[in-house]
Amino acid sequence: MLSNSIVNLPKVDARFAPDSAVEATLLTCKNLGMRRALCVGTPHGSRRYADTWQGLEPVAAADFHEALPHCPIDTVEACRETFIKYRCDGVIAIGGGSTIGLGKILSAEEAAVFVALPTTYSGSETTSIFGRKIDGQKRTAIDEKCRPDCIVYDARLSMDLPRLISITSAMNSIAHAVEALYPKVQNPLAATFALEALRAHKRGFDTLENGDELSARQDLLYGGFLGGLAIGMSGIALHHQLCHxxxxxxxxxxxxxxxxILPHAIAYNRGFIPDADDEIKHVFGGSDSAQTIFDFASKHGAPMSLSDIGMPETGIERVVNGMLAHAGYNPRPLDEAALRDLVTHAYEGIRP
Structure with a gap:
């Protein structure tokens, strides 16, 4: 018998269509009544997925291949203007979180029919969270209307995804799953999805190491899908708040x-998330969940230092102050000194 729990089921329509992205997307657009699609991607994606974009020309009214990380407000408005100018009734987004983020905004704010074709493993396409960068701040919102009307997963679209993007986008999904294991209100279904997401990502990278590229990337897309569902059902905590x-x-x-950030966020919460600690160790092995996640990520080539990806050392205090000003739920209350240690350790990239 469940007590003090929430079970919610997001409305998600997903098609796992290996090697048939164009056919599945065209059929989906027909079923959804989409006739004039804005095709959204990045400059690099316009070339990488050129054959797929060409196959979708029957429903394409305009292109916007200028997506940028964090959806800067100028990019958002340029995308919106293109959508309106060409009288589009829907959006087809191929790519990762930046591309899909623009689709979410148009879905939520312009009532666009939205079909997403994810090519990375973060799982952002399944969440009801979206945002944009305004005046140096990532401003997020939660709205069920932002979710795609359909998600089409074709692992062949991510076959040539660089290993760095593969591991880092999977780490985003692993973070979704980890935080879904200690929500503000228990959600047993989200926890089940989260555990299966962790297993899928572990299995995917083990398979990738063994050379079975297609099977590995199918698992990684599946893990992203489940991790996104889990965090969307349970909400974010310290880790994702800090990342934003x-x-x-x-x-x-x-x-x-x-x-x-993830290994250090787990370390910060030591002693407050015993069940999650045990589940992480059960999936990945090891005797310490924070160290286990650090070792997994570094083994597969993920950058483990904020310094290495461009954060200045003088930014540590700005992050701490920004986090204290926008704090939300976390199982361990925020402590300024401990938070500063977390950010400093992540900046230095030391093993927790």
Missing amino acids: VIGGLFDLPHAETNSA
Whole structure:
């Protein structure tokens, strides 16, 4: 019998369509009534996925291949203007969190029909969280209307994804899953999704090491999908709050920031999340959950230092002050000295 728990089921329509992204997307657009799509991506993605974009021309009305990390407000408004100018009724986004973030904004604020084709493993496409960068701050919102009307997963779209992006975007999803293990209000279904997400990511990287690229990337997309569902059902804590503060202040890449922060956020919460600690150790091995996650990420080539990804040492106090000013839920209350140690250790990249 459940007590003091919440069970909520987000409305998510996902199609796992290996090697059939174009066909699945065209059929989805037809079923959703989308006739004039704004095709959203990055400059690099316009070339990397050129064949897929060409296959989607029957429903394309305009292109916007200028997505940037953290969705700066100028980029958001330029994308919105293109959507309106070409009388688009929907959005097709191919790429990672930056691209899908623009689709979320148009879905929530312009009632756009939204089809997402994720090519990284963060799982942001399944969450109801979206945001934009304004005046040096990442401002986020939660709105169920931002979710894609359909998500199409085709592992072949991420076959040539660089190993660095593979591990760092997966670390973002692992962070989703970890924080879903200690929510403000217990959510047993989210916890189940979170554990399966952790297993899928562990299995995916083990398989990648063994050379089975396609199977590995199918697992990593699946892990991203589940991790996004889990965090969307349970809400974020200290780790993601910190990542948003750091991203807004210094424009650091979100995925790499996750890799550097997560082991230290887990260490900060030691003693307050015993069940989560045990689950993490059970999946990844080791005797200390924070060290286990640090070792997993560093083994697969993730940057473990905020310094290495561009944060200045003088930024440590700015991060601490920004976090204290925007603190939300966390199982361990915020302590300024301990928080400063967390940020300093992540800046230096030392093993917790």
